Amino acid sequence: MSSRRKKTKAAGPKQKVFIIKNAFLEEEATKRALADFILTAPKLSMGQQCESFERAFAAKQERKEAVLFNSGASANLAMLQALKNLGRLEPGAAVGFSALTWSTNIMPIIQMGFKPIAVDCDVNTLNVMSHNLEERLAHVHLDAFFATNVIGFTGDLHKIKKICDERNIIFIEDNCESLGTELPEGKAGNFGLASSVSFYVAHHMSTIEGGMVCTDDEEFSEMLRVVRANGWDRNLHSHQQEKWRKKHSVGSDFYAKFAFYDLGYNLRPTEITGFLGLSQLQFLDENIKTRQRTYLRAEEVMKKNDELIVPERGHLSVHSSFVIPVLCKTPTLRKKYIAKFNAAGVEIRPMIAGNMQKQPFHKKYVKETFHLPNTDFFHHNSFYCGNCPDYTEEEVATILACLEPER
Ligand SMILES: Cc1ncc(COP(=O)(O)O)c(C=O)c1O
Structure with a gap:
């Protein structure tokens, strides 16, 4: 008789139900497709995959323009920087934000030298409702309002938009947590001038890290692309490049590639982001x-x-x-x-x-x-x-x- 004891499984700690269970929708198939893509892709820095994902996402969100970033935080930062570069918000501008939000919603308001003004949420919807905004506006002037659509819910965005339109307040949405939510009046993310989305693994769809800004405003999306990549014009349409080069008397093509027109960062995604975005969109x-x-x-x-x-x-x-x-x-x-x-x-x-x-x-x-x-x-x-x-x-x-x- 064997002296080896039959192994019994020790009763370990109970399996956790994790907040993030997997990196992707359809995890196994996505990882295999990603491995194949990396092995065969001619280029991995921002290119064709990112552009295709931007077009597909803009169509899905029913917005004219979508600009892909390397995170939701970058998308938020770029929106605030673009508002500043375009002179739509001056240093010291009062920017309202939802007090129940994420750090990198407020941080760019501070980083731009704007004045952050907290707005309370509603106890029934978890979100800033028009009445919360009105309460703040009764005592404080706002130049912009950056609403966060919190955990899949939103406020009464059509009423918030109306208030902002009537008072000339720039309205932008952080839709990082509410992709896919709709009101009878429209999709969450489509009420303001622009909105951000996060594709971090915990969100509705993942590119591991990633973010997007959607807008119908071509001037704004143009500036977002300048802000995204060093302040240069390389990712703009040719008619846009011509405009910048003419305005700043950049005559030679040789120097045009290294002309930096306004304040920017490197917030670029990679082709992996673009590839994953296109793939995840099918399952969303x-x-x-x-x-x-x-x-x-x-x-x-x-x-x-x-x-x-x-x-x-x-x-x-x-x-x-x-x-x-x-x-x-x-x-x-x-x-x-x-x-x-x-x-x-x-x-x-x-x-x-x-x-x-x-x-x-x-x-x-x-x-x-x-x-x-x-x-x-x-x-x-x-x-x-x-x-x-x-x-x-x-x-x-x-x-x-x-x-x-x-x-
Ligand atoms: C409301 C909100 N805004 C912005 C972000 C930032 O997104 P990311 O993690 O992609 O930078 C998050 C992240 O969870 C978020 O919940």
């Missing part, structure tokens, strides 16, 4: 539907739990769910639900990053702060877990069980 709609189905199941459970608040989405015609928010009525309840999710092995995180005014960078650079009771409410009472389209039924069931009230 189906995966948005899968996330919606999971969200609706979670919403049903949350509706029956009187310890939780269910976000309002009646003003949306398509809710492109990003994550599953857990909005607890009190901080004590949040403590209880955090413990429940932790015990079940479900990864969680704060609601984006809470009230941005509480962040060290904001305290260091922004002197004027505002009373933000609703953003504070979410700071203390909420968190979220993932809603990946490739969760197994077991993973979804684990999340749903955590949302059940304890009897």
Whole structure:
């Protein structure tokens, strides 16, 4: 008889339900296609794949122009720099932002020398609604408003646009978390002058890192391309290049390649970004539907739990769910639900990053702060877990069980 004992599997820690389960939609097929692409691509720096992805994405978003970047943060930075380069916003301009947002939504406002003005969100929709903007405008002048469409939801963007139009306020959207969401009045991301999207792995579609700005304004997209690549004109249409060269008396083709016209960075994507974007775009709609189905199941459970608040989405015609928010009525309840999710092995995180005014960078650079009771409410009472389209039924069931009230 063999002296070797039969190995028994030790009961290890429970498998985690991760916020980011995979890098890609259709992970296996995408990785294989990417490997083949890298082996055979004639060029890997920004080129044809990026241009094709820009055209495909602009068509999908129903915008005239799409400019691809190496991240959502870069897309935000480029929008603010382009506004400054074009003289549409002067140094010191007051720029409103959603207080419940991501750091690199506000940082470029500070970096450009504009004045950041926090706007509170609505307690039912998690987003800045027109009434929140009006409350701020009652006491503070704004030159621009940079709204964040938070975790798949949005505010009443058509009303916000109307307010901005009436008061000559430049309106731009950070749509990094709400790609695919629609209102009866239009797609999220299409209400402002321009909007950003993030293709970081945690988002609706991934190019590993990546971002896009969509706009109908050709002058703005032209400046975005200047800002994206060193301040030069190489990625502009020939009629645009001619204009810049003539204006600045750059006569020789030899020097034209190294003429730097306005302030820029290197925020360029690679052909890998372009290739992945084109490939992921094929799977986007189906995966948005899968996330919606999971969200609706979670919403049903949350509706029956009187310890939780269910976000309002009646003003949306398509809710492109990003994550599953857990909005607890009190901080004590949040403590209880955090413990429940932790015990079940479900990864969680704060609601984006809470009230941005509480962040060290904001305290260091922004002197004027505002009373933000609703953003504070979410700071203390909420968190979220993932809603990946490739969760197994077991993973979804684990999340749903955590949302059940304890009897
Ligand atoms: C609202 C918002 N804006 C901007 C970003 C930045 O995107 P990226 O991570 O691609 O730089 C994020 C990232 O999660 C975000 O949630």
